[in-house]
Amino acid sequence: MAEKRFIDAIHDALHEEMARDERVIVLGEDVGRKGGVFGVTEGLYEQFGEARVLDTPLAESMIIGVSIGMAVGGLIPVPEIQFADFIHPAFDQIVSEAARLRYRSCNDFGCPMTIRVPFGGGVHGALYHSQSIEAFYAHVPGLKVVVPYTPADAKGLLKSAIRDPDPVLYLEHKKMYRMVRGEVPAAGDHTVPIGPAVVRRTGRDLSIFAYGLMVHEALQAATVLSAEGIEADVVDVRTLRPLDTQTILGSVQRTSRALIVHEDNRFGGFGAEIAATIAEEGFRYLDAPPTRLCGPDVPAVPFSPPLEDWFMVDAEKIAAAARRLVAY
Amino acid sequence: MAEKRFIDAIHDALHEEMARDERVIVLGEDVGRKGGVFGVTEGLYEQFGEARVLDTPLAESMIIGVSIGMAVGGLIPVPEIQFADFIHPAFDQIVSEAARLRYRSCNDFGCPMTIRVPFGGGVHGALYHSQSIEAFYAHVPGLKVVVPYTPADAKGLLKSAIRDPDPVLYLEHKKMYRMVRGEVPAAGDHTVPIGPAVVRRTGRDLSIFAYGLMVHEALQAATVLSAEGIEADVVDVRTLRPLDTQTILGSVQRTSRALIVHEDNRFGGFGAEIAATIAEEGFRYLDAPPTRLCGPDVPAVPFSPPLEDWFMVDAEKIAAAARRLVAY
Amino acid sequence: MSAKEAKAVRTRDEITPETLGLTHASLLEMYYCLRLARAVDERMWALQRSGKAAFVISGQGHEGAQVGAVYALDRDRDWLVPFYRSVAAVLLKGMPPAELFLIQLGRATDPSSGGRQMPGHYGHSRHKILSTSSPVATQVLHAVGIAYAAKVRGTGEVALTELGEGATSEGDFNEALNFAAVHRLAVIFLVENNGYAISVPVSKQMAVPTVSARAAGFGLPGVTADGSHVLHVYAAAREAVARARRGEGPTLLEVTVPRLTAHSSDDRQEKYRSADDIAHSKEIDPVRVFTEELRAWGVLTEERRREIEERVRREIDLGTEIAEAAPLPDPSTATRYVYAEPGP
Amino acid sequence: MSAKEAKAVRTRDEITPETLGLTHASLLEMYYCLRLARAVDERMWALQRSGKAAFVISGQGHEGAQVGAVYALDRDRDWLVPFYRSVAAVLLKGMPPAELFLIQLGRATDPSSGGRQMPGHYGHSRHKILSTSSPVATQVLHAVGIAYAAKVRGTGEVALTELGEGATSEGDFNEALNFAAVHRLAVIFLVENNGYAISVPVSKQMAVPTVSARAAGFGLPGVTADGSHVLHVYAAAREAVARARRGEGPTLLEVTVPRLTAHSSDDRQEKYRSADDIAHSKEIDPVRVFTEELRAWGVLTEERRREIEERVRREIDLGTEIAEAAPLPDPSTATRYVYAEPGP
């Protein structure tokens, strides 16, 4: 075991997979000589050369479209979209092409590809450098969507994604890069399967469901709540598609109360799917309404600090919502 | 009053608004001389000329991006996207630009624009001519999303959309064009406000929530159910964003049972938002889990008739789900 | 006659079976492909008209472009990334007529999609034909990616992708030209310019007379060939393939073609095309022109013609029979292959 | 020297204040704008370094391109559709320095966004400056739409939009060129080519030496001007505006400019730019070059220079003061204007 920062865990996974399999290729804007605008791909260009670590022209639809062709041609592309906010030009290539190639060809073609995307707010990034995009993509059959929280998961899920025969959207919260640290198995081939959620903390009074940075906030809230005698089960959802409804329902069965937390706008957000699933399949367990605590319904995160603070969901807001839910 | 087909109601609204306000301009692929691939814009080119009824090059991002500029420049564009399946290249222009212009400029600029989009399956259109897209867009703050079911609503909502100061996504189910007929107020300026849902049929045993073609199927199911002694409240949601939660919750309060129906894939679909809202805000009213009946989670609608039938939600499947829910 | 025109004519005159080194056998193989493609296409319409197929989208008029271009490929080694009009191209690349009818009729054994896609969505991994979707121009980037993979892996494969001139208005097409030029990839962009994007004439799609003019600004060669003359296309494609094979990069090959039918079975072209325009298309039909050329060159005797005609008819009839006898897909299979299934 | 080179030099020699008919007053106004833009920009960096601003994205090096181009507009009538480096352009279009600092510091009275957007996202309806977003190239289509509206409404407005050469790789840019050319719209595409898209050099972005080469393939004129010489840009822009005003359509005006800073305050350019390259940029700094040119032409005396310097300093200081004193936005306003609010 070694303590690693979130960003290093992602870097290491890329490095190891590139070393392990020469079909793996990294491409995107500034991923080469600069090592990525966040430094995630630092050193890969020097080590693996420019044919495998490719500084592309500035065109996201091209990055994904070319990656699909690479996958068909026998490579395993790991495209980076510089900011989640800039993935939208590639929406068609992801939704119509990458996600459907296998289904539409009845298994004649596949599309192994991992799209790495830094997302999320709290970094003074305002409307166009803060967005959460998981709701758009988790809705798409044919895609898998993962959002790691611990460095160990960041590494293990990325490795699994790269080895997956289907396209995976790998969302990394950019605020966590240098903020979150944790133990990562140093030796061996550390992978984490795509699919299972994990209970990060057990408690009997309510379940908190979160992913990415929000797990961090939820765990902090849980500590505060614990001091008040409220014990929260905190479930790190990790994989949004396919969703581990079993672990989710198991938690609700234990606590009878569900608080679903995400940073993305509330209306039509991914939390609705979790809440609807709990309501439908866990109805008998519930003693209170499944409740969502999410980013407000304005276009992403406004810039100025008072506005950004207003937008972001944090431990304090989670604790307050938990108290209300427990008091229901 | 005059009986009109769904398609004629849409056509008439366009015609009247273009005649009423010379700023209104229609653009898209084949909307001019051909009158649209479905014939919705038939005759407008001849009447209003090619400057106002514009056959564009084949590029959806351009159609929306140019429309945004037109709106800024003092026109009221009504772009058509030929099939909902082909709106994806314009995702960035819609989500990042049209929907955010007002918020990001703190009201200095607005973007009056109505994007007309034929959507939906049951027409042998397969994976790429059948898609439902409402979940992607209803999640976007700054957009409004409407899905008419009656010809009167088709006309009235389109007129309201064109006069709305903000961008509206107007989704027309293409199977309804020539199938659905209904009375449309002939005289005067018939508009229907964006926002309110409408109860199409009242019943005490369960509420069925639907929009577009699914209202048709739900009403048929309700007739069958009624013969069996099950009385369904059928709510035509009509506007997905902003959502009329009051009417929805009012219905659940009367029936204590909610069945949410849509054609789009279930996972992360718009039904999750309705179900989550009912679960959270109508928890006390519920005698059974809020239940979704939706398209299965495969990429849109497969082609061959047995596969298409398997995919599509219809009156029979709705009636079966309603029986199960009432028996809960 | 200006010097430039004289040169153009000379260049065209130079394109003969002899200058291209084509044997009679090759010429007759091309002819057979043209006739086969036309016959398959006509049968697809017949199936639609008789209510057996829901939809047709046709390659009639595009056969010269496709046979000329695909004939220049190494059909085993190279990739075809087609579009919905690629009837002739996929036949020549190896798909038998029966498979096209299975696709047309949405049967379980449709090799491209198992009945999941609409007619016209070709694909076949064994023949290195990439699966087609409907959104236009997306495939152009896929071809570029395949060519990048070929370069990195050193396979020597060339990727040929087809699209209409309408699709060149999409961003993806331009992004693809740019990336391919930067990396000098072995990809050929075959733009089949039939003058219309459904109803929209070229004059409303672009401000230049040829799509090939687009190439220079991205740093690749652009050529326009006359799709009524199979050998003109073949000559241009052969040059493009040779360039690609030598590692000199991509070529934008525009081929002007007539559209002999409505856009699809859902369209009525009389609404937006003049009778003259439609009549002129028939005159420049590549099948007709090639037939005459082969006769003039003494390659096609009446006897040979009848033999080929007979063979084509047999294959078409057999293919239709096979397809009509094939089962429709079982709904219980509809959830399969959203994702890869675990291996055995 | 070849005939072509000779002609190029002659053309450049012909661009003088006299041949352009520019008065000393105009030249000094341009000079003032260059100095003001530079000073505003430097102050933005100072605010960032001192921890008062979270972020800077800079126009240093681009001032010659922007002042030259915007000076050719009718600043009251025409539209500017800017990007994040448009410091000089928006100043010249009418925004006072104080407003740029309000934007920089995210204050409630930031006229472009009320503190909602990051620094560098300019916009101002009264000055006909369209609100800027971050995704590159999207704005190019908006400018084209504005020009279409101007044509239909007969307003005679011209739209000038700015973008970097990196953004020309996006589909939207190409779709915009195409549509503008088809409709011969009064729009000018000002591509400020600073050689890099963040760290990616032009050689990895495109296979041609100039962006202007892209124009011909879409059917519009393409010109490359040297952004170190304000008057070269002005001459080219004036021609483009005249063309647009005459109804002859769009122009792609590429201007080569040095990038004098890192991409933004989040970037360290030493990682990917050589010391020589960075040093060379300083030599071709348009502010420096124009200062020398004005001196050589006898327009700028030392006294005048000092006067202008003094005026700029006062304005900057005053602007900073105003901005720093302005309140931050109140969170209770954060939900406003997602949609239009009902009128009174």
Ligand SMILES: Cc1ncc(C[n+]2csc(CCOP(=O)(O)OP(=O)(O)O)c2C)c(N)n1
């Ligand atoms: C992205 C997208 N938008 C719209 C359509 C609908 N559509 C299908 S074919 C077509 C015209 C294509 O014209 P062109 O590229 O010239 O090819 P042609 O059909 O003439 O061979 C259109 C608009 C589509 N398939 N994809």
Ligand SMILES: Cc1ncc(C[n+]2csc(CCOP(=O)(O)OP(=O)(O)O)c2C)c(N)n1
């Ligand atoms: C669609 C999109 N993708 C990525 C980015 C991130 N980004 C911001 S500026 C930039 C480089 C732009 O280069 P160029 O267009 O040459 O302008 P310059 O900054 O050099 O003036 C990138 C990649 C973005 N803003 N938008």
Ligand SMILES: [Mg+2]
């Ligand atoms: Mg065409």
Ligand SMILES: [Mg+2]
């Ligand atoms: Mg640049």
